[in-house]
Amino acid sequence: MNTWIALLRGINVGGNNILPMKDLKALCESLGFKDVQTYIQSGNCVFRSDTADATTVSSLLEGAIEEGFGFRPPVLAVTEGDLTSAIATNPYPDGDPKCVQLFFLFEPASTADLTTLQGLKASSEQFELTDKVFYLHAPDGIGRSKLVAKVDKFIPVEKTARNLRTALKLQEMAGTLSS
Numbered sequence: 001m002n003t004w005i006a007l008l009r010g011i012n013v014g015g016n017n018i019l020p021m022k023d024l025k026a027l028c029e030s031l032g033f034k035d036v037q038t039y040i041q042s043g044n045c046v047f048r049s050d051t052a053d054a055t056t057v058s059s060l061l062e063g064a065i066e067e068g069f070g071f072r073p074p075v076l077a078v079t080e081g082d083l084t085s086a087i088a089t090n091p092y093p094d095g096d097p098k099c100v101q102l103f104f105l106f107e108p109a110s111t112a113d114l115t116t117l118q119g120l121k122a123s124s125e126q127f128e129l130t131d132k133v134f135y136l137h138a139p140d141g142i143g144r145s146k147l148v149a150k151v152d153k154f155i156p157v158e159k160t161a162r163n164l165r166t167a168l169k170l171q172e173m174a175g176t177l178s179s
Contacts, residue, residue: 008043
């Protein structure tokens with residue numbers, strides 16, 4: 001069995017795309033996923049499945065959510081190894097885990113405008129872009145970050161963000177399923 005982490009984008013935000021975690025868990029179980037666990041209300045799910053393809057896992061979840069709840073959130077399925085790699089290559093390991101954001105990319109951002117983002121960042125902020133993750137260290141918080149407000153415009157690929165604290169918790173949850 002494969003251990004998967006499903007990262008849902010744009011659910012339970014501002015009263016839109018409401019999907020209670022108990023319903024997400026039940027939906028995952030109805031798809032045949034095993035040992036399903038959810039974490040906080042922003043759409044994080046860890047489970048095991050015989051399915052070996054990330055695109056298939058994502059499509060199954062997106063379709064089932066659309067059928068059951070009437071909206072289709074983008075879902076990025078990553079393996080435990082992918083998540084572990086993203087955490088291990090974090091260029092800001094000493095930053096407060098609440099202030100280090102990992103924007104998981106659905107595809108490489110070959111047309112990212114990093115020069116403009118560099119001009120938008122606060123003096124305290126740092127960032128780095130890889131093929132799979134845009135890392136942002138925002139010690140003053142992401143709520144005030146001009147860079148965060150424009151990241152979708154200048155990194156024009158689908159993405160979903162989690163702070164390092166959440167990523168570490170998901171890694172821990174996935175680890176318990178694999179052992």
